[in-house]
Amino acid sequence: MTTDEKHIEAQQEAKLFFSRFLLEWYHLQKRDLPWRRHRNPYYIWISEIMLQQTRVDTVIPYFNRFIEQFPTVEALADAPEEEVLKCWEGLGYYSRARNLQHAAKQVKELYGGQVPDDRDAVFSLKGVGPYTAGAILSIAFNRPEPAVDGNVMRVLSRYFRIEDDIAKGPTRVKMEKLAAELIPEGEAGSFNQALMELGALICTPKSPRCLPCPVMEHCAARLAGCETSLPVKTKAKPPRPEERLAALVEGRGEHAGRVLIRQRPASGLLARMWELPHWPAPPAEAGGARGALLPEAAALDRLRRSMSQAGILARPEGHWMAAEHTFSHIVWTLQVYRCREEAALPLAAESRAVYGAALVERGDSALGAESGAAHAGRGDSTLAAALEAQPAEDAPLALFDSGDAAADAADSGAQRWISREDMKNYAFPNVFLKLLNSYFDEQGT
DNA sequence: AAGACGGGGCA
DNA sequence: TGCCCAGTCTT
Known part of the structure; x- marks a missing residue:
């Protein structure tokens, strides 16, 4: 042998x-x-x-x-x-x-x-x-x-x-x-x-x-x-960091005791999940350390512009807390700001188009009353309308690649004002589940 | 073939 | 806190 x-x-x-x-x-x-x-x-x-x-x-x-x-x-x-x-x-x-x-x-x-x-x-x-x-x-x-x-x-x-x-x-x-x-x-x-x-x-x-x-x-x-x-295995490349500004908008008047959430688009990252609205943070100032906290005033201004562009009538008031969310390919650092809903004021004609586009989705229909698919394909025209109607003194946000086109397209998706009780009707990624629970705990509601 | 796509456990 | 785990779909 x-x-x-x-x-x-x-x-x-x-x-x-x-x-x-x-x-x-x-x-x-x-x-x-x-x-x-x-x-x-x-x-x-x-x-x-x-x-x-x-x-x-x-x-x-x-x-x-x-x-x-x-x-x-x-x-x-x-x-x-x-x-x-x-x-x-x-x-x-x-x-x-x-x-x-x-x-x-x-x-x-x-x-x-x-x-x-x-x-x-x-x-x-x-x-x-x-x-x-x-x-x-x-x-x-x-x-x-x-x-x-x-x-x-x-x-x-x-x-x-x-x-x-x-x-x-x-x-x-x-x-x-x-x-x-x-x-x-x-x-x-x-x-x-x-x-x-x-x-x-x-x-x-x-x-x-x-x-x-x-x-x-x-x-x-x-x-x-x-x-x-053993086993031999090539290791994955590290996730890229992404800084984002999130808004915890507290409702007033008929929305008192509730906060604003929005639904993500039907495809991509966390498809059709609900979340607090958030947008890319502007790149840190030259000379500042990478990942350094944006100066408060700059962050508040940025957030104000982002909300305005998304048709959210609210005023950012101050930093609340930071949260981190790790995906296999991205790490989000969310700086969450508390914001107050603003009463709707009489609007200039050109501004009405901005707010009107976003208000279409408002309302409090129960779970299942609509599907995300109903919103698919609408995003572009709504966003275009909002950009076009942007008041001159509030110039459109400078474009830079946030790496999360889906989240940024969510500006045109559905929005809801919810209480803690309403959370059972919406699916949230863990990071937003934790933030919302912390908030409602703090409020004692 | 490489990247997108969450969240949790362990030292 | 940093490192590891890993199926399927899409591009």
């Missing part, structure tokens, strides 16, 4: 060992999770979408609420989008929620409300890629398909000492091929979950717990002492 043949034989033995002992460990150690209590393909599907980029402990309460509110594919397909988004509030990557509902409509219309068990059909669902397709097919239908996520790539790269960069596309394909070979006959669902469970509980990114690992004896990385340097 040649050296190569011996190597192949040893490799084969390592694979058999791995599959057998991992599966045995899983049957003894698996966690009791809500989506493991039934083998309902809909539950499996929802859980897998939620588990993308999100840990199990975070997902559990969201999963339970979601299933309670949308118990079936049809319930999800027929729900108002705002309700789905509200149910996803705080979970992040909100396009997952939109895609999920789109896919529910696909399942309802194309497959009679039954999650398909066919590879091409599952893969064609919006929001379902190679990993999720494999997870649904194997866990819900016990089909021998690989389900390779970050946990699986970490486990396999260590056990087989694979040094390929897991951030590269071809590496995932290679891992899928390997993972498929490891699936024991008739055990696809349990085996794929076992692989992920090991990655989550034992073979963790930082300091893997090798001693209780069921497959440590034949782990190539452990034997070579290099388990903490």
Whole structure:
């Protein structure tokens, strides 16, 4: 027998060992999770979408609420989008929620409300890629398909000492091929979950717990002492900083006790979520330290102009607090200013057009009374009208690239005056949820 | 192939 | 506080 043949034989033995002992460990150690209590393909599907980029402990309460509110594919397909988004509030990557509902409509219309068990059909669902397709097919239908996520790539790269960069596309394909070979006959669902469970509980990114690992004896990385340097992965580039001025506008008169919020556009960052209005801060003065707080007067002036341009009748009064919001590609620093709504005064003819455009969206219709789609496509004309009607002494804001065209286009979106009670009807990103709660706490309302 | 797209846990 | 985690869609 040649050296190569011996190597192949040893490799084969390592694979058999791995599959057998991992599966045995899983049957003894698996966690009791809500989506493991039934083998309902809909539950499996929802859980897998939620588990993308999100840990199990975070997902559990969201999963339970979601299933309670949308118990079936049809319930999800027929729900108002705002309700789905509200149910996803705080979970992040909100396009997952939109895609999920789109896919529910696909399942309802194309497959009679039954999650398909066919590879091409599952893969064609919006929001379902190679990993999720494999997870649904194997866990819900016990089909021998690989389900390779970050946990699986970490486990396999260590056990087989694979040094390929897991951030590269071809590496995932290679891992899928390997993972498929490891699936024991008739055990696809349990085996794929076992692989992920090991990655989550034992073979963790930082300091893997090798001693209780069921497959440590034949782990190539452990034997070579290099388990903490695997997997190889190119690191992401740091998020770019972005300074923004936000307005917490306190209502007066009929809006007393309420604050102004607006809805973001239908696409892009935080699509269709609600927020406090905010705009790019002007670049800091030359000589000033990067990220330095803008002089109060300059910030107040800037905010006054931004609000005026957005058709918000309010006067900035002073700095309230700062908040930070980190995305994977941007870091927002929000300087929040308290502002007071101004009573509408008799308007010059040319100013009326500015305010009129924004007032169209005002009102207090209940959740679901309108969809963001109703506003799509209106933005340009409204903004153009506002710019054109800008009074001469209040020159249009200098243009500079804020990097968030979506947020800046939100000037033409829907606005609402809300109390703390009304917050339950709108979906907010976490940073605004925290700001609004702080504000209402301070007010004692 | 690279960038867009949130939020939380850990040392 | 800074570092790490990572599926799918879009360009």
